[in-house]
Amino acid sequence: MQIKIDHLTKKFxxxxxxxxxxxxxxxxxxxxxxxxxxxxxxxxxxxxAGILPVTEGxxxxxxxxxxxxxxxxxxxxxxxxxxxxxPHMTVxxxxxxxxxxxxxxxxxxxxxxxxxxKLVQIDQYLDRLPKELSGGQQQRVAIARxxxxxxxxxxxxxxxxxxxxxxRLEMREEIRRIQQETKVTTIFVTHDxxxxxxxxxxxxLMKNGVLMQVDKPQELYDDxxxxxxxxxxxxxxxxxxxxxxxxxxxxxxxDNSTVIKLNSKVGQVGQEVVLGIRPEAITFDExxxxxxxxxxxxxxGKEELANIKIGSAEIRVYLSSDYTYKTGDIIExxxxxxxxxxxxxxSGKRL
Amino acid sequence: MKKFNVKKFxxxxxxxxxxxxxxxxxxxxxxxxxxxAQDMTLYPPSWTPSNWFNxxxxxxxxxxxxxxxYFLNSIIVTISCLIITTFTTIMGAFAFSRLKFKGRDLIFxxxxxxxMVPFEMLVITNYMxxxxxxxxxxxxxxxxxxxxxxxxxxxxxxxxxxxPDSLYYSARIDGxxxxxxxxxxxxxxxxxxxxxxxxxxxITCWNSFYWTLLVINSDAKRTLPYGLYAFMTEGGSDMKLxxxxxxxxxxxxxxxxxxxxxxxVNGVARGGLKG
Numbered sequence: 001m002q003i004k005i006d007h008l009t010k011k012f013x014x015x016x017x018x019x020x021x022x023x024x025x026x027x028x029x030x031x032x033x034x035x036x037x038x039x040x041x042x043x044x045x046x047x048x049a050g051i052l053p054v055t056e057g058x059x060x061x062x063x064x065x066x067x068x069x070x071x072x073x074x075x076x077x078x079x080x081x082x083x084x085x086x087p088h089m090t091v092x093x094x095x096x097x098x099x100x101x102x103x104x105x106x107x108x109x110x111x112x113x114x115x116x117x118k119l120v121q122i123d124q125y126l127d128r129l130p131k132e133l134s135g136g137q138q139q140r141v142a143i144a145r146x147x148x149x150x151x152x153x154x155x156x157x158x159x160x161x162x163x164x165x166x167x168r169l170e171m172r173e174e175i176r177r178i179q180q181e182t183k184v185t186t187i188f189v190t191h192d193x194x195x196x197x198x199x200x201x202x203x204x205l206m207k208n209g210v211l212m213q214v215d216k217p218q219e220l221y222d223d224x225x226x227x228x229x230x231x232x233x234x235x236x237x238x239x240x241x242x243x244x245x246x247x248x249x250x251x252x253x254x255d256n257s258t259v260i261k262l263n264s265k266v267g268q269v270g271q272e273v274v275l276g277i278r279p280e281a282i283t284f285d286e287x288x289x290x291x292x293x294x295x296x297x298x299x300x301g302k303e304e305l306a307n308i309k310i311g312s313a314e315i316r317v318y319l320s321s322d323y324t325y326k327t328g329d330i331i332e333x334x335x336x337x338x339x340x341x342x343x344x345x346x347s348g349k350r351l
Numbered sequence: 352m353k354k355f356n357v358k359k360f361x362x363x364x365x366x367x368x369x370x371x372x373x374x375x376x377x378x379x380x381x382x383x384x385x386x387x388a389q390d391m392t393l394y395p396p397s398w399t400p401s402n403w404f405n406x407x408x409x410x411x412x413x414x415x416x417x418x419x420x421y422f423l424n425s426i427i428v429t430i431s432c433l434i435i436t437t438f439t440t441i442m443g444a445f446a447f448s449r450l451k452f453k454g455r456d457l458i459f460x461x462x463x464x465x466x467m468v469p470f471e472m473l474v475i476t477n478y479m480x481x482x483x484x485x486x487x488x489x490x491x492x493x494x495x496x497x498x499x500x501x502x503x504x505x506x507x508x509x510x511x512x513x514x515p516d517s518l519y520y521s522a523r524i525d526g527x528x529x530x531x532x533x534x535x536x537x538x539x540x541x542x543x544x545x546x547x548x549x550x551x552x553x554i555t556c557w558n559s560f561y562w563t564l565l566v567i568n569s570d571a572k573r574t575l576p577y578g579l580y581a582f583m584t585e586g587g588s589d590m591k592l593x594x595x596x597x598x599x600x601x602x603x604x605x606x607x608x609x610x611x612x613x614x615x616v617n618g619v620a621r622g623g624l625k626g
Contacts, residue, residue, distance in 0.1 A: 051520045072526035084517035088539040098525035149525070 001062050001152040001185050002027045003048070008057035010043050010209075017043040019209040021057070025187060030179045032196035033189045035206035036232070041189045044206070045155050048187065049078045061152060074153070077146030077184075081158040083138045085130040091117070091141050092126040098149040116144040120178060136167040140174070147182060154179070156188035160195055172199055193233050197221070205229055222338065227348040230276045230341055236305065239315035241275045242345065251275050251342070258311030260290040263337055272345035279305070281339030282317040288332040294325050308333070377601075384408050384594035391591055408595035412582070415592070418599055420571060421578035426603075428493045428574055429556040435498040436552055437545065443499065444507035445533050449519065459508075462501050471561075478565060492566045493574065497556065503548045510544045511537060546614040550607060557604055575600045 003025040010018040017040040025031050033041040046052040048059065050071030058067045066074050085094050095116055099109035117123040120140040122133075130138055139159065146154055159175060160168045176199040179186045190196050196203050197217040205212045205220065205228075213220060213229045224230035230238050241260075246252040249265030251273065260275065267273050295307040295314060299321075306319040310333070317333075325331055342351045383391075385400040385408070412418060446452075447459050477496050486492045514537060522532045538545065560576040567573060573581060579596050 049520075049524060051523070071520070071524045074524075076524060078521065078524050080517040080521060082515060082517055084515065084521040086518065086522075086536055086540075088536075088542075097522075097527075101526040101531065145525075 003153065003185065003187075004060040006058040006060065008044075008047065008059065009055050010040070010047060010052065011055045017209050018047070021209070021211050023204065023211060023214055025185065026202065027185055028183050029201040030176065030186045030188070030199060032200035032203045033187060033206065034193060034196040034203050034232075035191065035212075037191055038208075039206045040209035041191075041206050042157060043209075045078075045157055045187065045189050048153065049076050049155055050074050051078075075149070075151050076153045076155055077149065077151035078155045079139070079142045079146050079157065079159055081161060083130075083142040083162075085138055085141055085145075087130055090127050090129055091122060091133070094130065094141055095144045095148055097145065102149065112148060113144070116148045119147070119181065120144045120174070134167075135163050136171055139163065139171055143175070143178060147178075147184070151184060154182075154184045154186040156186065158189055158191070160190070160192070168195075175199060194235070197233070205232060207232075224276075224341060225350050227274055227276065227343040227350075230343070230350075234278060236279050236316055238339075239277045239279065239317075241277070241310070241313045241315065243273060243275060245269055245271045245273060253311045253313055255312055257313075258290060260310060260335070262289075262342070263287075263335060263340070266342055266351045273351065274343045274345055274348075276341040276343060277315060277317075277335065278339030279316055280318045281336045282308075283334045283336060284323060284331060285334045287334050289335045290333055292331055292333050294327055294329045294331065296327055297325070380594050380597055383591055384598045386591050388591070408591045409599070412592050412595045412599070416578060416582045416585075416596070417570070418575070418578060418596065421573050421575045422599070424490060424572060425557060425574040425576075427490055428559075429553055431494045432497045432556045433549060433553055435494070436500055436503065437549055439499040440503045440507055440548065441533070441538060441545075443504040444511050445529075445537065447504065448508045448511035449529070449533075449537075463505060466501050466505075474562065474565065477562075481566060487566050488568045488572060490572060493559070493563060496562065497559070500552065503552065506548060507541060507544055510541050514540060543614055546611060550611050550614065553607060554604055 005021055005023050005025075008018055008021040009016065019040075021044070033044055035041045043052060047054055050066070050069060054067050058065055060066065061074065086097065089097070092110065092113055095113040096109045099112060104112075114123060114126070117126060120143050122137055122140045122144065125133060125137060130141065133141065139162075143156075156175070160171055163171055172195060175186075175188070188200075200217060202214060203217050203220050204214050207228050213225050215223070220229060221233050224233070227240070231240060241251075241253065243251050243253045243260075245267035246259060247269055248259075249267065249269065250262050251260040251267075252258075253260075290310050292308040292310045295309050297304060297306045297319060299305075304319050304321050305316055306325075307314055307316055308331075309315075319325070343349065344351055382398070382400050385403060385405050386397075387401060387405060387407070390397060390401050447455060473496075481487055481492050481495065486495070518536060519532060522536055527535065558576055559574070560580070563574055563577045564580070567577060570581075579593075579600050582596050583593055
């Protein structure tokens with residue numbers, strides 16, 4: 001099902017949680033709502049579910065305007081962060097509950113529930129109570145319960161944040177698998193970039209209730225339209241250096257301590273800008289963009305990182321172990337085309 | 352060999368003494384109800400009846416006063432109170448914890464404030480009210496003033512508040528109405544709290560005396576505690592008969608307590624709730 005969000009705004013008494021948000025969610029895809037905490041992504045999800053009333057704007061499911069439709073009529077399945085399983089019911093009863101409300105006859109709903117349980121692989125625990133299950137298993141039950149009524153839209157609120165690291169990896173793939181098997185349009189909320197990057201078809205990045213960028217995960221990383229997008233994604237994080245554009249169209253540090261030659265001269269002379277350099281975007285090949293001093297090298301297992309100083313700016317880069325530079329060496333660095341971005345200082349927009 | 356634990360010994364020693372002190376009145380009541388007239392004249396009083404199966408006193412007590420009727424009245428009143436109070440408590444607690452309406456918290460604060468007014472004071476206005484309606488000296492008047500309880504509503508409301516919101520929203524998204532959510536999800540989860548409330552309420556209803564004394568005149572409408580009181584004043588001071596009558600009065604509550612002991616102790620420990 002295609003979801004269209006049209007100038008959606010949600011105001012709370014003292015804040016604006018979602019601000020004039022417009023976008024389309026693709027049908028049958030897994031979309032991540034990503035952003036730092038407090039960016040309005042959960043508010044967004046709750047409005048899609050119908051739990052929270054909308055202040056302004058409209059939500060459309062295909063051609064239906066669901067803005068004022070009560071949650072039970074929207075045909076959504078919602079999995080809460082704490083799973084919200086009914087503690088006094090067994091796994092089977094929990095999964096059956098939505099059908100019980102729809103007054104589906106008992107034999108049919110049990111059959112359907114068993115089918116769902118098999119899909120999420122908890123069919124051997126049907127008689128257990130939620131408290132007798134691990135976090136990951138509870139999560140599976142919650143997903144089965146959300147899916148049993150054939151929702152048009154599946155919403156997952158921070159689905160993995162209550163799980164330990166190993167389970168998280170496992171459940172992440174499970175969610176991907178279940179989504180691909182059922183082909184249900186799915187939106188999940190997360191603050192973990194890695195989670196969003198690894199399983200989603202596209203990512204919606206939000207900040208302070210505003211939509212920053214929607215893109216495929218890799219494109220979001222390779223082609224950020226805004227400084228915030230570039231700095232939110234990537235680990236180790238992107239290096240940001242403040243400076244301005246000099247007469248030659250190159251980048252000069254604010255204190256004039258050095259100049260970094262740019263491969264593409266997109267800025268206007270005198271414009272204050274921020275240069276973003278991904279740690280992997282520096283090489284030591286032929287074209288030389290700037291001089292730098294090695295401050296420190298350290299290994300991180302399979303790869304090696306180095307802090308280098310360009311003029312007065314210290315940045316962190318990947319350094320292949322083929323290089324034998326030592327601390328204190330002055331080297332020449334090369335900027336690759338990919339992973340180097342220039343942003344307007346004022347607006348944060350990519351140049 | 353296990354070492355003798357002095358601390359434990361003292362703990363258990365005092366617990367045993369405490370338990371004996373608590374049990375003694377009940378023991379005394381029961382053995383005296385089983386004694387014959389001859390046993391009663393002994394001095395010092397004997398610790399055991401001469402015949403443990405002498406139920407003569409019970410028979411006489413039942414003959415002298417209609418205890419069976421009192422018993423029935425008590426049962427009718429208690430069960431009616433319980434059913435209605437539990438229902439209103441659940442509804443009230445749900446409204447004050449889950450529904451959003453204007454002035455909800457203010458109304459609830461006012462209700463809580465009412466708890467400060469002692470029952471003895473309400474008795475006067477309550478009496479005037481029921482006198483006006485003209486239901487004095489009926490069983491109904493024993494039920495009507497006790498069909499809701501702010502205290503129990505408060506306890507249950509707090510329990511309801513501790514149930515995560517997500518359960519509610521989840522149920523709503525699945526299509527459950529407030530009504531369905533209340534009875535299918537909330538009430539089963541709150542079962543331990545509800546059982547505690549019900550039992551405490553049952554004990555209060557069963558023992559209710561003062562109000563009964565005021566509004567009941569006819570012999571046939573008496574409940575057990577009032578009946579017992581009347582029996583003592585009217586039936587003379589035959590100790591063994593009184594003890595038999597008293598035993599009849601408390602037996603149902605003891606049985607109830609034994610059955611629901613686990614819940615009462617849990618509920619009191621959890622909610623800091625007292626009867």
